[in-house]
Amino acid sequence: MxxxxxxxxxxxxxxxxxxxxxxxxxxxxxxxxxxxxxxxxxxxxxxxxxxxxxxxxxxxxxxxxxxxxxxxxxxxxxxxxxxxxxxxDFSDIFGDVFGDIFGGGRGRQQRSARGSDLRYNMELTLEEAVRGVTKEIKVPTLVGCDVCDGSGAKPGTQAKTCPTCHGHGQVQMRQGFFTVQQPCPHCRGKGKIISDPCTTCHGEGRYQKTKTLSVKIPAGVDTGDRIRLSGEGEAGEAGAPAGDLYVQMHVREHEIFVRDGNNLFCEVPISYTAAALGGEVEVPTLDGRVKLKIPAETQTGRMFRLKGKGVRSARNGQLGDLVCKVYIETPVNLTEEQKELLRQLEDSCGGSAAKKHRPKSEGFFDGVKRFFDDLTR
Structure with a gap:
């Protein structure tokens, strides 16, 4: 067949x-x-x-x-x-497939569990993130007991092999012609019995403690980056390896700069006169103040790029730029004399001279007029 x-x-x-x-x-x-x-x-x-x-x-x-x-x-x-x-062997196959339901495959011995990984959320200022910093952190975790060296047994004694499961950590139950395994109820799956437990960790081999660690943050990190500290997580069971500690970065908002990758952005106010006649203004950078030259007839929203004044990437070492967006600050608290001077300026720029001095404004209103003329036809 x-x-x-x-x-x-x-x-x-x-x-x-x-x-x-x-x-x-x-x-x-x-x-x-x-x-x-x-x-x-x-x-x-x-x-x-x-x-x-x-x-x-x-x-x-x-x-x-x-x-x-x-x-x-x-x-x-x-x-x-x-x-x-x-x-x-069929019981091996069936145990492999249904092990997640019935507690593991045939002949599998209980293994001590590796310690859990931990995460610590660290807040940084922009300056700390850009330049790098070393910080001390306190992490509550499970540490290996140094009194019993993680065995859980009182010093001078030792754990004994479980007489029920003979150290396997699991016992077998026969159902028909196949075998199902489950954790040993006597030793709770550990394979050993501690008759005289350590008084410090109460037989667990580890205990709760707050560790103080010094963490070196490299220059150029950003929100979402993380640092792995190998072996600084929770201690494992019965001397098994400890987990890792992941330090997650979060960079706080800055009052002046906005970061985008390796570049920094900031808004710079300039005077009405500097915008019209040109001039120089001081702008902040992470390395101190620098002079920014403003050309005559600068309009609000113009961008100026200062090369190499951004952030050096922690990943590839590339250095970003500082991008300054200028906006014209309207004068306030004017005296009557100043107001009169502005009126004279407005009169001199109006009329037939408007297209010469205010080309965008004239073009805009010409377009508005055409729009409404088309609607009324």
């Missing part, structure tokens, strides 16, 4: 990844498992067929051979169960 295509058996495409194959097999195993279909011989055959397909398609070497040569690559003529010198 010819065998069905393994992909067809599991109902997956030939491009399916291992996660899809595992999901499909889990669905079929739950449906056709012999313990759930004791009087259905057809279900047992389908269960066996699905298990065989799963065994081949989740093994990279077997799958590659199957894709190229079909069932000839995995049939009995190549030896053992399927051309590769014997098949996997």
């Amino acid at each position: 010819s065998k069905r295509d393994y992909y067809e058996v599991l109902g997956v495409s030939k491009g399916a990844d291992e996660r899809e194959i595992k999901k499909a097999y889990k669905r079929m195993a739950m449906k056709y498992h012999p313990d759930r279909n004791k009087d259905d011989a057809d279900a047992a055959d389908k269960f066996k067929e699905a298990t065989e397909a799963y065994e081949v398609l989740t093994d990279a070497q077997k799958r590659a051979a199957y894709d190229q040569f079909g069932h000839d690559a995995v049939n009995g003529q190549h030896g053992g169960h399927g051309g590769f010198g014997g098949g996997a």
Whole structure:
């Protein structure tokens, strides 16, 4: 009797990844498992067929051979169960697929857990972010107990192998012809029993403490950047490696500058006279004040770029610019004499001279007039 295509058996495409194959097999195993279909011989055959397909398609070497040569690559003529010198034990396969439900695969021993990673949010001023700074931070975390060296046992004593699970951390339960494992209830999955616990950490091998760390922030960091401090997270269980500490940067808003990547932007007020006649104004930079030359007839919104006065990137070392946007500040609190002078200036710039002195204004109002003329036609 010819065998069905393994992909067809599991109902997956030939491009399916291992996660899809595992999901499909889990669905079929739950449906056709012999313990759930004791009087259905057809279900047992389908269960066996699905298990065989799963065994081949989740093994990279077997799958590659199957894709190229079909069932000839995995049939009995190549030896053992399927051309590769014997098949996997079914309880291993079932434990692998359903391990997340029943507590792990066959023969798996409990491993001490690595410590958790931690995150610390650090606020910086723009000046600190641009120039770099060293800061001390306080981090509440779990640290390894230095009294018992993380073992959890009182000094001079030691933990004993759990007599229930014999150090495996798991116990087996037989259900039909397959084995399900679960954490050992006696040692809570640790594999060891501490009869005389350390009085400092109470048998946990670690305890809560606030650590003080010195963190060097490199020049040029920005909001969203982070620094990893290896091994400065929570201590692991029973001497397992500690996690890492991630220091997340947040740069506060500045009263003068706005940062965009490596560039800085600021708005600079200039006088009515400087805009019309030209002149120089002092503008701030992160390195001090510099002179900015304003050409005559400068309009509000004009941009001036000061090369190399921005931020040096922490990633590639590139130096940004400072971009200054000028706006004309209207005079306030004028005396009667000053107002009269402005009226004289306005009169001298109006009439036939308006197009010469105020080309944008004249052009705008000419356009407005044409717009309304078109509406009334």
